[in-house]
Amino acid sequence: MQVDFTLLIPEFMLAGLGVLVLIADFAVPWRSRGGKNGVLAALTVLGLAVTFALMLRMQWNTHEVLYDNLIYVDRYALLFKALAMGIGAAVVLISMEYVHTRIRHAGEFYALLVFAVLGAVLMAGAAELLTAYIAIELLAFCLYVLVALSRGDTRSGEAATKYILLGAISSAVMLFGIALIYGAIGETSFRASERLLESVFGPTVALGLAMFVAGLGFKLSMAPFHLWAPDVYEGAPTPVTALVSVLSKAAAFALTLRFLAEAGSATLEEWQLALAVLAALTMTVGTFTALVQENIKRLLAYSSVAQVGFVLIGIIALNESGARAALLHIAGYSFTNLAAFAVVIAVEAKTGKERIADYAGLASRSPLLAMVMASAMFSLAGLPIFAGFVTKFLLFTSAVEGGLFWLMVIAVVNSLVSLYYYLRIVREMYVGEAAETGRLRLHVAASLPVWFLFAGTVLVGVYPAPLMDAAGAAVSALAPFP
């Protein structure tokens, strides 16, 4: 078997970048913490950008399976790899001031972030169960450490403990599920198992599939496996929260969609209804719990649970338009949620506050931050001209095309209810009276990424065609949608 290692150059580069950042952290005699933070951040972003550009150049037309069905290098993986690197770079750029003032171990932060991106990249390419498992664990371990990175902050420690314990249990469940599937069909490759799963479908396979999907559901924070999310979101350093809410979600979706499309097509009828019920539960629980939150990070946690429910629609419908819409929604959601977190991070870095009430009067203290936050909220609520409108519209349409009219109705109603809590934040920012006056000034370098994310949120909303084409090309790499 001939293996073309050049196809894995992006992965090697990412691993090398992570190690390089770690070494630079202790090997270089830094004069000041600020200088170190700046250089390491620049190094990380530059490394991610170079890898990104090189990968797009080299692998645009590649469609390969490496190591005898272990890893795909195709358009679908490419889209998610590009997304993961973009998310990584964006998180670094929006959190430089925060890292400087609030995180003592900048080097570890950047290195672990790069390794987390690597984990996500591997998840996007995983072609069989064990590779998927290892990639998931790589991402998860980086996140465990990152969540605990605020040393001395008891909430951070508590969040990390909770995350690790529940994460370990979910990994065990997932591994058990993999074992059951392998025991039943003697195969772990997604594509090869589709027919086998169908032919021997029974209690063992059903249990194995359920346990594997439950493990994925934990990473996705799909109800009823979402209970870790609010505490982890609240306790983690905010840039890490952003990473958890966007990077790990996108990667887990990449894997879930690939697995269900390639391995689950033939057994669609066995799992579709169960998953549709879970999706409905997820969006409803997320939406209604978000209504009563007082902390902005907890609110965004529940809101992301609700968003997960929406994206699941596109996966469950398991038709081409649903898969495309799900990809589009994930991309739009990444821009939107990162824009929201950019504001949360900036506000926290300046004032140290993270309650919704602390956002009162933000519009007069920083018109830019307030505008971006309001746009992000409108986008998450699914209003035009922002990304959320068109992506939700297409997702809900795909549900009806897949014969799930009731799911669309539940989703639309949830979308309406969610408007109430998103509007609460907008209300605080524009109508509320600021407790403190004084402008919050963003450094120009810090405002550029905020503008960029804002522009992305709008651009996906008004001109989604290029992204839609990319999503279409990616989806056509999956077996059921040639």
Added chain:
Amino acid sequence: MSSAERHVLEWLIYLPMLTAVVLVALPVAWRTTARWVGVGSGALLMVGSAWVFIAFDYSAGAETFQLVKVYPWLESVGIDFRLGVDGIAAPMVLLTGIVALTGSVIAANVERDAKSYYVLLFVLIAGVYGTFVSIDLFFFFFFYELAIVPMFLLIAVWGSSSTFRDFARTKEYGALKLVLMIVAASVLVWIAVIAIYVWVGQQTFNILELRDAVQNGAISSGAQKALFPLVMVGFGLLAGLWPFHTWSPDGHVAAPTSVSMLHAGVLMKLGAFGIIRVGMTLLPEGMDAWALALFVLGTVNVVYGAVTAMAQTDLKYVVGYSSVSHMGYVIMGIATLNSIGLTGATLQMFSHGIMTALFFAIVGAIYERAHTRDTLILNGLASKMGWTTAFFVIAGLTSLGLPGLSGFIAEVLVFIGAFHSQPVLGALGILGAAITAVYILRLVARVFFGQRDPQWDALPDLTPREIAAAGALVVPLVLVGIWPAPFLDVIRHGVDALPGVDALLGGIL
């Protein structure tokens, strides 16, 4: 077509958007510049809108949809940015132009953060134009929702709370009620839009293709009947359909003057327009089955709105409930399902839009000066506020249907149409017009021509800017009142092309 003609519709959407972007970039302190940008853009929009209306060709063989422009947007799903106007949309475009210009002139009175106010106002205007000129179902819904987004901030930030004796309504209450109710209704529309697209199953959102497919039986009669209530209530709520109208008075009272003008003047018309564009065009059998229900609700609107307006003592609530009452004529006209009634409904949309914008402009001006809207306290304003009185009286006379003003023509057509299909309900509708005369005349008699109260002697009359804006609104009211032919020809061209409309060849048309 000249190149300007080919692009005029899209620029009616781009220009307000562009204005919003330019204004965002302006420094906050440049208040005067922001106002000039706003008013200038409003004037350009007015010119463009008038052009669209004049260029519309209503001769017998002319295309139903004109000035059509198509840009591919998401080909894989069948969404195009597809614009065009028919005889129903053309007067609405003109209406939007007039109200956008006068609204942006009146908005120059805003002191607090004028720039942001104009930004949101122009986003709203872009949404309204987009809805009227979109003939792609996706973009129709896109712009419909876009028009709702800025309302919340416009009312919650710049609105006014009213504590009226023991009756308190904060501006946030009004804003939240308005936005949540309208979005809740748009959820129903959303469901219907997706269902129509999927059930027709031709991978297209083009309203014309969907219409043809539906006429060839793409959606079963039962499905149409099931979907129509969603459209009827979803759009009807925005049109103030009873019993879903409660957001309207509260929202309008809380809103700042120019927002009330745009909202009652134009935005409520989106609801009625939506019933025609989506309900009648795409679900004709559903419309047919539910017409009587719509008729009954419309009649209740007329009578209930008028009776409630009679009991109000806050000027804005009077105007707010009178809007509910007058939108009832529009709903009745649509439900007649004959060409005279629908022509009347469309003309009433235009007429009421202008009239209510004038009402709100004047009431807003009085409130800014007197800091009260209590009709029991305000007395004898006519002695010192001549212009204010004159404009209010003109709006009031239009409202009660005085011949020679636009309201008369529109209401008469609605009633003729109504007598052709539901004589009893039509008669009840006329009762509503009588009640309108009572509350308007009583109001004018007391507030303007009542006992002169020295405490109001110091109030200044309208500024030249306000006179210009109000005067610009009076012109179309009189023009339509004495020479309705051009309007009726254009509207008739659009109405005749609607599916399921009885053509009544009334001699008066």
